[in-house]
Each structure stands twice: as C-alpha cells, then as structure tokens.
Amino acid sequence: MAEQFSNAQPIYLQLVQRICRQIVRREVQPGDKLPSVRDLAVQFGVNPNTIQRVNMELERMGIVESRRGQGMFVTEDTKQLNIIRDQLRDEHITRFTNEMRELGYTEEEIISGVQNFLRNEKGQ
Amino acid sequence: MAEQFSNAQPIYLQLVQRICRQIVRREVQPGDKLPSVRDLAVQFGVNPNTIQRVNMELERMGIVESRRGQGMFVTEDTKQLNIIRDQLRDEHITRFTNEMRELGYTEEEIISGVQNFLRNEKGQ
Amino acid sequence: MAEQFSNAQPIYLQLVQRICRQIVRREVQPGDKLPSVRDLAVQFGVNPNTIQRVNMELERMGIVESRRGQGMFVTEDTKQLNIIRDQLRDEHITRFTNEMRELGYTEEEIISGVQNFLRNEKGQ
Amino acid sequence: MAEQFSNAQPIYLQLVQRICRQIVRREVQPGDKLPSVRDLAVQFGVNPNTIQRVNMELERMGIVESRRGQGMFVTEDTKQLNIIRDQLRDEHITRFTNEMRELGYTEEEIISGVQNFLRNEKGQ
DNA sequence: GTGGTCTAGACCACG
DNA sequence: GTGGTCTAGACCACG
Numbered sequence: 278m279a280e281q282f283s284n285a286q287p288i289y290l291q292l293v294q295r296i297c298r299q300i301v302r303r304e305v306q307p308g309d310k311l312p313s314v315r316d317l318a319v320q321f322g323v324n325p326n327t328i329q330r331v332n333m334e335l336e337r338m339g340i341v342e343s344r345r346g347q348g349m350f351v352t353e354d355t356k357q358l359n360i361i362r363d364q365l366r367d368e369h370i371t372r373f374t375n376e377m378r379e380l381g382y383t384e385e386e387i388i389s390g391v392q393n394f395l396r397n398e399k400g401q
Numbered sequence: 402m403a404e405q406f407s408n409a410q411p412i413y414l415q416l417v418q419r420i421c422r423q424i425v426r427r428e429v430q431p432g433d434k435l436p437s438v439r440d441l442a443v444q445f446g447v448n449p450n451t452i453q454r455v456n457m458e459l460e461r462m463g464i465v466e467s468r469r470g471q472g473m474f475v476t477e478d479t480k481q482l483n484i485i486r487d488q489l490r491d492e493h494i495t496r497f498t499n500e501m502r503e504l505g506y507t508e509e510e511i512i513s514g515v516q517n518f519l520r521n522e523k524g525q
Numbered sequence: 526m527a528e529q530f531s532n533a534q535p536i537y538l539q540l541v542q543r544i545c546r547q548i549v550r551r552e553v554q555p556g557d558k559l560p561s562v563r564d565l566a567v568q569f570g571v572n573p574n575t576i577q578r579v580n581m582e583l584e585r586m587g588i589v590e591s592r593r594g595q596g597m598f599v600t601e602d603t604k605q606l607n608i609i610r611d612q613l614r615d616e617h618i619t620r621f622t623n624e625m626r627e628l629g630y631t632e633e634e635i636i637s638g639v640q641n642f643l644r645n646e647k648g649q
Numbered sequence: 650m651a652e653q654f655s656n657a658q659p660i661y662l663q664l665v666q667r668i669c670r671q672i673v674r675r676e677v678q679p680g681d682k683l684p685s686v687r688d689l690a691v692q693f694g695v696n697p698n699t700i701q702r703v704n705m706e707l708e709r710m711g712i713v714e715s716r717r718g719q720g721m722f723v724t725e726d727t728k729q730l731n732i733i734r735d736q737l738r739d740e741h742i743t744r745f746t747n748e749m750r751e752l753g754y755t756e757e758e759i760i761s762g763v764q765n766f767l768r769n770e771k772g773q
Numbered sequence: 774g775t776g777g778t779c780t781a782g783a784c785c786a787c788g
Numbered sequence: 789g790t791g792g793t794c795t796a797g798a799c800c801a802c803g
Contacts, residue, residue, distance in 0.1 A: 287793060302505040314776060324795045329777075345536060346775055346803035365504055370518045373497040379418075380489055381426040384519045391515060394494045395508045411787065412717060448788050535802060542751075550753040572803050613752055618766045621745040628737055629674040632767045639763060642742045643756045659778060686791060696780045701792075718788035718790055775802080783795080 281321070288323055289330045296331065300340050300351055301362040311341060311349040405446070412447055413454040420455065424464055424475050425486045435465060435473040529569070536571055537578040544579065548588050548599050549610045559589060559597040653693070660695055661702045668703065672712050672723055673734040683713060683721040 282288050299305045311317070314332065318325040332349055335341040339357050341349045352358065377387045406412050423429045435441070438456070442449040456473055459465040463481050465473050476482065501511045530536050547553045559565070562580070566573040580597055583589040587605050589597045600606065625635045654660050671677045683689070686704065690697040704721055707713040711729050713721050724730065749759045 289793080298503050302503075313774075315774090324797090325776095326796090327794065330793095332776080343532060343776065344803095345530075345532060346801090348775060362504060366501065366506065366514060367518075369497060369500045369504075370514055373493060374515065374518065376493045377490065379422045379426075380486060380493075382490065387519070388512065388515055390490060390494055391498065391512055394491075394498065395511070406717075408715060408717060413787080450788060454787095537802080546751045550751075575803060578802095610752060614749065614754065614762060615766075617745060617748045617752075618762055621741060622763065622766065624741045625738065627670050627674075628734060628741075630738065635767070636760065636763055638738060638742055639746065639760055642739075642746065643759070661778080685789075687789090696782090697791095698781090698793095699779065702778095704791080715791065716788095718786090720790060776800105777802100778798100778800080780798080781796090783793100785791105785793080787790080787792100 289327050289334070292321065292323075292327070292331045293334045296335060297338070297340065297361070297365075301358055301365070305351055307351050307353045307355050307358065309351045310347075311351070313348055413451050413458070416445065416447075416451070416455045417458045420459060421462070421464065421485070421489075425482060425489070429475055431475050431477045431479055431482065433475045434471070435475070437472060537575050537582070540569065540571075540575070540579045541582045544583060545586070545588065545609070545613075549606060549613070553599055555599050555601045555603055555606065557599045558595070559599070561596060661699050661706070664693065664695075664699070664703045665706045668707060669710070669712065669733070669737075673730055673737070677723055679723050679725045679727050679730065681723045682719075683723070685720055 282291055296305075296311075305311075311332075312320065314325050314328045317328045317331075321328075332341065332343070335349075336343060338361060339354075340352055340361055342352055343349050374387060377390070382390065406415055420429075420435070429435075435456075436444065438449050438452045441452045441455075445452075456465065456467070459473075460467060462485060463478075464476055464485055466476055467473050498511060501514070506514065530539055544553075544559075553559075559580075560568065562573050562576045565576045565579075569576075580589065580591070583597070584591060586609060587602075588600055588609055590600055591597050622635060625638070630638065654663050668677075668683075677683070683704075684692065686697050686700045689700045689703075693700075704713065704715070707721075708715060710733060711726075712724055712733055714724055715721050746759060749762070754762065
C-alpha cells in the first residue's frame with residue numbers, strides 16, 4: 278500500500294495543511310462540523326492523539342473552534358478564513374522569491390521562470 | 402546574539418544550502434578549496450560532525466570533491482554546476498506552484514501574485 | 526452569530542456566575558421567580574441538563590431555593606446574599622493579589638497598577 | 650503525600666505558569682538551560698509527554714527556545730521577557746476589575762478593597 | 774458521544 | 789544525550 282504520509286514532515290503538520298487547505302478552498306464550508314477525533318483517526322490511520330494535536334493547531338490558527346460536547350466546527354468568520362489564505366499565499370511567495378534570489382536569479386528571471394513552467398505543463 | 406540557524410530545518414541542511422548557494426552563484430569559484438572541517442565548525446559554531454555531514458551531502462550532489470590529504474574542492478565541472486542550479490530552480494518552482502494551486506489560486510493569480518509582490522517590495 | 530460562551534470554562538459555571546451576579550446586584554430581586562428550566566435552556570441555547578446543574582449549584586450556594594411544584598426562587602434572606610457578595614469579592618481579591626505577587630510585584634505596585642489601569646480606561 | 654497539582658486546571662498549564670513565573674521573576678536567568686524533558690518529568694512526577702507540551706507552550710510564548718540536541722534555554726531577549734510580564738499583569742488586572750465590576754463594585758470600592766486586604770494581611 | 778488530558782513507552786533525527 | 793513524534797490506551801468532564 279502506498280504510504281499516505283511523507284516522512285519529511287511530521288504527520289500532524291501534514292494533516293494540518295491538508296485540512297487547512299480544504300477549508301480555505303471552501304471544500305469544507307464555514308460552519309461545517311469536522312468528523313470526530315475518533316473518526317478522523319480511523320480515516321487517516323493514525324492515533325487519536327495525533328488528531329488532537331491537529332485540532333489544537335487549527336484552533337490556534339483561528340479556522341476551527343471546538344464546541345463543548347459537540348465537536349470541532351469550521352469558523353463562520355469567513356473574513357478570518359480569507360486572512361489565513363492570504364497569509365499562506367504571502368508566506369509561499371516570500372519564501373519562493375527568497376530562494377530564487379539566493380540562487381542568483383533576477384526578478385525578471387523569476388517571473389519568466391514561473392511563466393515558462395506553467396506554459397510547458399500545458400503543452401505536455 | 403542572534404541565532405544564526407532556524408530550527409525549522411536541521412542545521413546541516415541549512416549549511417548545505419548556504420554553501421551550495423555560494424558555489425552556484427560563483428561566490429566560491431570552481432576549483433576553490435573549502436575551509437577545513439575544523440575551521441568551518443568554528444566559523445559556524447557547530448559540531449565538526451555536522452560539517453562532515455554537510456561535505457558528504459555536497460559531494461553526493463557532485464558539486465565538491467574531496468582530494469585525499471588536501472581537503473574539499475569545488476568541482477571544476479561548470480556544466481555540472483549549472484545543471485544543479487537549474488535543478489534547484491525547477492524544484493523551487495514546482496513546489497511553489499503546487500502550494501499555490503493547493504490554496505486554490507489559478508495560474509494567472511500565481512503569476513500576478515509574484516509580480517505584485519516584487520513590485521511592492523520596490524515601492525517600499 | 527457571536528458565541529455567547531467562552532470555552533475556557535464549562536458553560537454551566539459561566540451561567541452560575543452570570544445569574545449569581547444578577548442576583549447579588551439585585552438586578553433580580555429577592556423573592557423573584559427564576560424562569561423555568563426549559564425557558565432558560567431555550568434562552569441560552571443550551572441543554573436543559575446544563576440548567577439543572579446551574580440550579581443545583583445556585584441552591585448549594587444558598588441564593589436560590591426550589592419550591593416544590595412552583596419553580597426556583599431567589600432567597601429572601603438578603604443577609605445571605607450580602608455574605609455571598611462579600612465572599613466572592615474576597616475570593617477575587619485573594620486570587621488577584623496572589624497572582625500579582627507570583628509575578629514579583631510589590632504591594633505598592635499592585636495598588637498603583639490597578640489605579641493606573643482604571644485611570645487610563647477613563648482617559649480613553 | 651500532598652498532591653502537588655490542583656485538579657481545577659490541567660497539569661501542563663500549571664507547569665507552564667510555574668516555570669513562566671520563575672523566568673519572569675528572574676529566578677531562572679536569561680540564557681539558562683532548563684533541565685531536560687526527562688529530568689523535569691522525574692522532578693514533577695509526570696510523563697515526559699506532559700513536559701513536552703509545557704515546553705511547546707513556553708516556546709510559543711517566546712520565553713524559551715530549543716537548541717537542537719542541546720536542550721531548552723531561557724531566551725536572552727530580556728525585552729521579550731518584560732513584555733510577557735507586563736502582558737500577564739495586564740491580563741490579571743483586567744480580569745480582576747471586570748469581575749469586581751460585575752459584582753457591582755465601584756472603582757473606589759475596588760481600590761479600597763485591595764488596600765484593606767493588603768493592610769489586614771500585615772496586621773495579622 | 775465529544776473533546777481534553779494524561780500515562781507508559783517506543784523510535785527517530787540531530788548534534 | 790536531547791528534544792520531537794507517535795502509538796496504544798485510559799479516564800474524565802461536559803452536554
């Protein structure tokens with residue numbers, strides 16, 4: 278069976294990213310209930326503790342909230358969700374452009390590099 | 402004193418990237434001798450074991466070579482250096498575009514995002 | 526909708542405090558009848574079980590009393606109400622001064638801290 | 650044996666507060682190394698995982714930092730430590746004054762309440 | 774049923 | 789030796 282998780286990063290962070298991504302893309306809607314800790318643990322084949330940690334992280338990011346005795350819910354504060362999405366975008370762009378500049382690429386080369394990459398993909 | 406290493410990544414990998422970057426940008430020239438393990442360990446304030454690992458990694462990438470009894474030297478195979486540089490660039494672009502698409506951004510938004518980011522930086 | 530309860534503390538305790546506060550401040554008068562369990566449950570959007578616990582707790586504190594078949598009533602023993610109020614005040618002061626001392630603040634700093642805080646609030 | 654932890658609050662939070670307090674009061678100095686996870690676990694009679702959680706919290710607060718393979722160290726950024734101390738003080742004062750006002754006490758009564766309390770303590 | 778906390782203990786990368 | 793992650797599984801308060 279194909280391993281569902283990379284070992285370059287802790288499982289709990291991979292799950293945070295995956296769920297976070299589903300939420301900011303609205304694949305999971307504001308107000309939706311996440312499956313219970315136990316169910317997610319079964320679904321991903323990990324220990325409930327690991328899911329607990331994921332939930333703590335998501336709650337700290339302000340994109341889910343726990344309701345006592347009911348479960349975890351995606352925040353209905355869509356403004357907050359958009360802020361998170363923009364933050365993630367900015368982090369990716371910042372890191373990417375830094376990495377490219379550290380390799381000695383100019384701004385023009387960075388942009389044309391991305392453009393060529395996307396164009397070539399389509400061509401294939 | 403400001404910590405010189407992030408704790409998001411092993412120190413040895415951060416050093417690999419840093420030295421790799423210097424070589425690829427020709428800040429260190431093909432044929433140049435790298436400082437000794439001991440000197441680098443002192444310079445970066447790390448354990449000599451850590452530098453050993455860095456050298457192993459750089460040699461595996463084919464951008465430095467050890468000469469018995471003399472030390473580590475940057476390869477004079479500049480074609481190889483350019484290949485490495487292109488590989489690193491492609492890896493960065495691939496990862497970046499994947500991350501952005503996972504957040505739900507279109508190709509146009511990815512490119513304009515980078516352009517705006519670079520433009521804003523200049524403005525400031 | 527803004528969540529009406531903090532998740533730092535059980536809901537039933539938050540309700541105890543809220544109702545207790547209303548009674549102690551005479552917003553609800555001695556002898557007044559509290560709304561029925563069902564009505565309170567609807568009003569606060571919580572489970573009737575939760576209101577039951579709240580009532581038990583308030584009765585244990587001696588500030589409400591249940592009259593069989595009639596409902597819960599605020600005690601007419603105003604002396605008892607005043608005692609409760611003083612108890613709560615003393616508990617708050619004791620905990621607060623302990624916390625401040627544990628941070629290393631002197632008695633003078635504690636008092637001036639409160640004074641400055643209250644003064645600044647007014648200024649704004 | 651007297652239980653060392655209250656059950657009103659999770660053990661890990663009680664430990665966070667205790668260590669945090671020692672640091673802001675400079676009972677533990679900036680730059681000091683904390684005992685290892687294993688040693689603290691033995692010292693407090695809890696599981697190493699619990700200490701792990703404490704360390705995560707302290708690191709998130711920015712008052713300790715982990716150095717790979719060496720352990721946890723109190724930050725040398727004393728400015729940050731002072732900021733934390735002020736934050737904690739403000740939180741305590743804010744909560745305290747809110748609680749007192751909710752009981753119906755005026756600002757004068759709040760201040761004189763604290764003063765009388767501190768004076769009486771001395772008298773005893 | 775739900776999340777929250779905790780223990781016991783394992784394995785790993787890193788330095 | 790050090791912290792970081794994870795499993796297996798327990799018990800609890802809360803609703």
